[in-house]
Amino acid sequence: MFxxxxxxxxIICFFVLMLPxxxxxxxxxxxxxxxxxxxxxxxxxxxxxxxxxxTDRNLxxxxxxxxxxxxLDSDAGLLMSFPYGSDNYVLTKIRLQNKLxxxxxxxxxxxxxxLYRENDIIFSTTAPNADKYRSTQQLLKKDVRQFVxxxxxxxxxxxxxxxxxxxxxxxxxxxxxKLSEVSPGLYMxxxxxxxxxxxxxxxxxxxxxIGEGAIYRQDGxxxxxxxxxxxxxxxxxxxxxxxxxxxxxxxxxTDKKSGKRYLxxxxxxxxxxVTVSILVPESYLLQGLSYFQKVIYFVEFGIxxxxxxxxxxxxxxxxxxxxxxxxxxxxxxRGMLDVRIKTNQNEEFIFLANTFNNMAEQIKTLxxxxxxxxxxxxxxxxxxxxxxxxxxxxxxxxxxxxxFAALKDHDSVKRMALHLADYFRFIMRVNRDSISxxxxxxxxxxxxxxxxxxxxxxxxCSVDVPDHLQALQLPTLSLQPFVENAIIHGxxxxxxxxxxEIVGRQFSDGRQSFLALTIRDNGAGFAPDVxxxxxxxxPLPQTESSRLGIMNVxxxxxxxxxxxxxxxxxxxxxxxxxxxxxxxxxxEEAGIQPEGEVAHV
Numbered sequence: 394m395f396x397x398x399x400x401x402x403x404i405i406c407f408f409v410l411m412l413p414x415x416x417x418x419x420x421x422x423x424x425x426x427x428x429x430x431x432x433x434x435x436x437x438x439x440x441x442x443x444x445x446x447x448t449d450r451n452l453x454x455x456x457x458x459x460x461x462x463x464x465l466d467s468d469a470g471l472l473m474s475f476p477y478g479s480d481n482y483v484l485t486k487i488r489l490q491n492k493l494x495x496x497x498x499x500x501x502x503x504x505x506x507x508l509y510r511e512n513d514i515i516f517s518t519t520a521p522n523a524d525k526y527r528s529t530q531q532l533l534k535k536d537v538r539q540f541v542x543x544x545x546x547x548x549x550x551x552x553x554x555x556x557x558x559x560x561x562x563x564x565x566x567x568x569x570x571k572l573s574e575v576s577p578g579l580y581m582x583x584x585x586x587x588x589x590x591x592x593x594x595x596x597x598x599x600x601x602x603i604g605e606g607a608i609y610r611q612d613g614x615x616x617x618x619x620x621x622x623x624x625x626x627x628x629x630x631x632x633x634x635x636x637x638x639x640x641x642x643x644x645x646x647t648d649k650k651s652g653k654r655y656l657x658x659x660x661x662x663x664x665x666x667v668t669v670s671i672l673v674p675e676s677y678l679l680q681g682l683s684y685f686q687k688v689i690y691f692v693e694f695g696i697x698x699x700x701x702x703x704x705x706x707x708x709x710x711x712x713x714x715x716x717x718x719x720x721x722x723x724x725x726x727r728g729m730l731d732v733r734i735k736t737n738q739n740e741e742f743i744f745l746a747n748t749f750n751n752m753a754e755q756i757k758t759l760x761x762x763x764x765x766x767x768x769x770x771x772x773x774x775x776x777x778x779x780x781x782x783x784x785x786x787x788x789x790x791x792x793x794x795x796x797f798a799a800l801k802d803h804d805s806v807k808r809m810a811l812h813l814a815d816y817f818r819f820i821m822r823v824n825r826d827s828i829s830x831x832x833x834x835x836x837x838x839x840x841x842x843x844x845x846x847x848x849x850x851x852x853x854c855s856v857d858v859p860d861h862l863q864a865l866q867l868p869t870l871s872l873q874p875f876v877e878n879a880i881i882h883g884x885x886x887x888x889x890x891x892x893x894e895i896v897g898r899q900f901s902d903g904r905q906s907f908l909a910l911t912i913r914d915n916g917a918g919f920a921p922d923v924x925x926x927x928x929x930x931x932p933l934p935q936t937e938s939s940r941l942g943i944m945n946v947x948x949x950x951x952x953x954x955x956x957x958x959x960x961x962x963x964x965x966x967x968x969x970x971x972x973x974x975x976x977x978x979x980x981e982e983a984g985i986q987p988e989g990e991v992a993h994v
Contacts, residue, residue, distance in 0.1 A: 403707070407700055415693065430645075430656060437671060438658055445660040445669050448590060451502050452569075452664040455583050456553050458496065459573040463581055468492070469508070473576050477513065486515055493517035504568065505529055505584040508575070509537050532562040541580055544572045555585075555665040557610065567616045569665050587616050587667075594669065605672045609659075616667070645675075714742040721749060730757035787817075793846050805846065812842045830897065830908075831863035837873050837895070844880055851890055852880070858897035865908055867977055868953055874942035875912045875973050883916020883971055891916060899979065905957075906979040913972035918964040927962040943973075954978055 462469055468488045475482035493506045494517045507516035514533050520526040540558070544550050555569040567587040575581050587608055594606035608616045646657045656673040717734055724732040730753060734746040790813050797805040816839040819832075834856060841854040854876075876893055884891040896911040919927065926932070930947065950958045957978040965972050 403704070411696065414696075418693070433673070434656060434658060437656075437673060438660075441658055441660045441669065441671055444594065445662055448502075448593075448669075449662055449664045451500070452555060452571075452585075452662075453553065455500055455503060455585075456571060456573075456664075458500070459571060459581055459583060462492075462496075463573045463575040466492070469575050469579070469581065472508070473510065473579050477510075486513075490515055490517065502585045502589060503583050504586045504589065505533075506582070507533055507537070507584075508579065508581050509533075509541065510579045528562045532560055535562070536560060537582075540570055540572060540582065550574050553664060557587075557666055569667075590669075591616075594671075607670045607672065609668045609670055611661075611666050611668065646672075710739060714739075714746075718742075718745060718749060721753075725753055725756070730760065789847070790843060793843070797846070809843065809846050812839045815839045816843060827866045828869050829863060830858065830865045830867055833867065833870075833872050834858060834863070834895070836870075837876050840873060840876065841893070848884070848887070848891070851887060852884070852893075853890065854893045854895070856895045858895065862897050862899060862908065865979065867908070868949055871946055871950065871975065871977075872910060872912065874946050875975075878943050879912065879914040879916060879971060883914045883918065885917045889915075908977045908979055910975040910977070911972065912975075913965060913970055915965075915970040918969055918971045919962060924962055924964065950975070950977070 466489075468485050472482065472485050472489065475485060489508060493508075493515065497503055497506050497517045497519060503519070505516055505518040507514055509515075514530075514537060516529070516533055518526060518529045520529055536558070540556075543556065547556070549556055550572055555571045557567065558570045559567050563584075563586060569585040569587065570582060572580050572582040591606065591608060594608070610616065644657050644659075645654060647654050654675045656675060657670060658673075659668050659670050661668045721732050721734045732753060733750050790809070794806055794809055794813070797803075797809060816836065819836045819839070837854070838856075841852070845852050872895065876895070879893050880891070891914065893912070893914045896913075898909050898911075900907055900909055927943075947960050950960065954977060959974075959976040961974040961976075963972050963974075964970065
């Protein structure tokens with residue numbers, strides 16, 4: 394029912410129309426974001442490729458320098474030929490020290506250059522103060538042997554690859570290391586702090602909210618931040634300890650602490666086992682799209698708001714008058730003929746309301762006319778029934794009186810005349826529509842007593858009607874025609890005593906109380922074809938004109954009570970005899986509580 398209403402169809406149509414629009418806006422918004430990410434990532438990727446490529450070229454130049462020093466420098470080749478501590482050894486060492494001090498200034502990335510042989514280290518560093526110089530000296534004394542062993546075991550001496558090393562003695566802890574073998578037992582190496590590379594990277598990426606640069610190991614662990622710059626002051630301060638170093642243009646990651654989303658681009662170095670990454674906040678990338686998104690939300694909200702106003706207007710101008718019309722029609726269908734509709738919304742509904750009111754008035758007039766016509770039909774049926782009963786019964790009664798008079802049985806004549814007078818007195822004064830059940834029983838008693846004069850010692854009647862039901866009102870002559878029909882058609886075996894039983898009970902179906910009256914006899918019962926016609930309310934053949942009285946009763950009860958009244962005809966099975974069950978509805982004014990259910994015939 395909800396799906397068929399105009400209101401529900403309007404709402405469904407609105408959402409059907411709006412869903413494609415919303416889907417288009419959402420898809421378009423997502424497409425715009427993807428385009429921005431793609432274009433920005435291409436620009437940033439090119440810059441990242443340039444930075445990593447330049448860094449790799451610097452590392453390669455340092456490799457070339459180490460190779461030339463190892464192969465071409467005469468002092469480096471002669472150092473191992475002099476005994477340790479000799480004058481020539483010391484002079485050669487001094488010349489090498491001067492060369493290292495000179496050459497370290499040519500390479501911006503180099504932090505320390507050193508020569509190592511057993512028990513001796515020659516190095517030069519860009520340390521700005523004495524503390525850093527001492528820390529570098531301590532690092533070399535402590536770890537240089539491990540540098541050599543690691544390079545030999547990993548076969549890094551003959552390769553261009555740089556090793557990644559970690560030690561807290563170096564500011565920033567992480568640094569790149571490259572070793573070259575000058576001669577057996579003599580090694581030359583260079584150290585580059587990762588923090589220095591990050592400094593160069595931060596010039597481009599740690600500016601305001603543009604993004605942040607970072608360097609990761611190949612396993613995804615992030616290396617230390619720039620020297621002297623707290624993490625919260627370095628760009629966005631992204632706390633991404635682990636990232637997926639996957640290939641591709643870009644990937645989207647989320648900071649676990651802040652919940653912010655970032656565009657991550659990776660570029661592995663060809664000279665060291667590190668990956669340079671840049672992180673760009675999506676808020677910076679999509680800052681121009683936020684206004685467009687707000688416009689989309691505003692448009693959607695505006696459409697919903699306009700539809701709500703439109704629905705309110707439609708409800709007031711259409712739905713409300715239409716609902717009044719529907720309620721009025723429902724009341725009219727339930728028999729509430731006084732219902733009227735008042736509306737002044739618009740010309741169309743004023744016309745519908747006036748038409749409805751005129752129709753209701755016509756139905757009311759028509760129903761009153763039909764009711765009056767039914768009353769007139771009931772009276773005519775009743776008068777017709779009286780006309781059919783009186784002449785036939787009157788002739789038989791006179792014959793009985795005549796026979797008793799001829800036999801000079803004066804007592805029987807007096808009793809017969811008394812019962813006959815009461816019988817016809819009842820017939821003549823029953824112009825009213827209803828009588829009490831007690832009055833109907835007394836009329837049946839007079840009729841039975843008159844019939845007993847015709848069939849002495851052969852006819853009897855048993856009445857079982859509680860006293861509290863005697864005052865109930867029912868249509869006049871509702872039972873007597875059935876008793877008369879039983880005697881006329883059931884009492885065919887005149888040798889066998891004939892018994893007529895009348896039983897009255899009250900019952901309820903849970904919603905309404907009913908009076909059930911049963912008239913049964915021990916006679917021949919109904920013929921099958923007659924029984925079928927009676928139950929189907931079909932016309933009886935002309936030969937069954939004597940049963941016209943019970944058909945008149947059926948019609949009068951249907952006119953009076955409608956579908957609430959019921960009459961069932963049947964036979965009593967093996968015992969024989971006819972049975973009639975009459976069910977009449979009781980009004981609340983009866984005031985009698987139900988006693989139980991009554992079985993059907």
